[in-house]
Amino acid sequence: MNQLDALKKFTTVVADTGDFLQMASFQPQDATTNPSLILKAVQKPEYRALLTDTVAQFQGRAPDEITDRLLVRFGCEILAIVPGRVSTEVDARLSFNSSATITRAERIIELYQAQGIHIDRVLIKVASTWEGIQAAAALERRGIHTNLTLLFSFCQAVACGQARVQLISPFVGRIYDWYKKSAGATWVEADNSGANDPGVKSVTEIYNYYKKFGIATEVMGASFRNVGQITALAGCDLLTISPELLATLAQSKAPLLRTLDAQAAQAIDLAPVNYDEASFRFALNQDAMATEKLAEGIRAFCTDAAKLDQLLLGN
Template identity: 70%
Template structure:
């Protein structure tokens, strides 16, 4: 048995890519996308026709509307390949505007509906800011499932649980990156790997809390730098993994032991925690890593959204 098959015995495997041509060989259950992944994919020659198609079929549409149509086209193609769900992201430039996020999310769902897609297979990705979480709360009440991303801290996860979102994507690799950079020459890779990895520990704390208190929100570890981080989270509800790391797992023989155990989490001595807006903002502000990585992630996704619109503009010219 290879490690990918072993992992699938404990965890739902999700492909983190916009390259739907790769998905057939990897056979994930679900797939996730973001502006950076769509931008990377659309610059490949095999996707040039799809970019042209979106522009030609929507003459005169504003750039943000074209971008949403391109995102949905990728989502449609992905859903032809995976048996489960696809996550499509709201423009990160709206991360601090609840109403604008609601409007944009509903527009994405309407586009999927117009394309004949069963929207139960679509998760709307939103940055886990306070405003994004409140938008997700309202969307869930309207029957639209959400995936809260750029999640780096326990308070973000708890606020998402209180909002009854469908799924959260706590990041691993970017947390690891931050602590490694802070430690500099003092960083001990061996001592900070596997279950001792700070990103892994963050996801485990969230997973244990959710399972202990019976939270229905799914936990999907995201943003991995190496296979060790993935294996240390075997048993998490879902893990979204890049094609390169999926291939490494598929090419490595060996069993995968359970690392996160929902039954065991139920017996842990944990106290309930909740965050109103003031407590959420203070707790996030008090966490330098989460504050910096959330801001950095929003900036990066926003910049790639602009670049995507520039490609669409060039195609329309």
């Protein structure tokens, strides 16, 4: 048995790509996309027709509507391949506007429903800002399920649990990147790998807290830099993995054992935590890594969203 098949025994495997033609061979349950992945995909010849067809069909509409329609086109293609759910992201430029995020999310869901896609097969991705979490809470109350992304800290995860969001995506690799860069020449890779990887430690803490207190929100590790980060989180509810790392797992016959366990987490001595807006903002501020990576992630997604706009306008 290869490592990918072994991992699927403990964890729901999700493909992290807009490249749906590449996806089928790995047989993931779900798939996630974001503006950067869609921008990358539409610049490939095999996906250009999706872009040109969408622009031609909705020429003269607002750029944000055309973008959403393109995202939904990709989502529908993905849902023809995966049996589960697709995550589609709200424009990151709305990350600090709860009401605009809700409006945009509702439109994306309506576009999916117009294509005959059931609401339960779509997760709306929203950045884990305070405003994004409040928007997600409102969407969940309306039956629209959410995936809270750009999540780097324990306080973000706790607030998402309080909001009863469907799923969170803690970013393993970007946490690792920050600590490695911060350590500079003092970084020792062997001392910061596997269970000691700072990104793995963060997701493990969140997973154990959720399971200890019966929080139903699903934990989906994301943004992996190497296979070791993935195997160290075997047993996590879900893991979203790039096609390159999925291929590496599929080619490896090395043993893979469960590392995260919900039953074991219930025996850990932990205290419950609650955040209101003020305490959330303070806790996030006190975490330099999470503050910097959240801001950086939003900026990067905003840049790629603007590039996608220009591609649509200039097509």
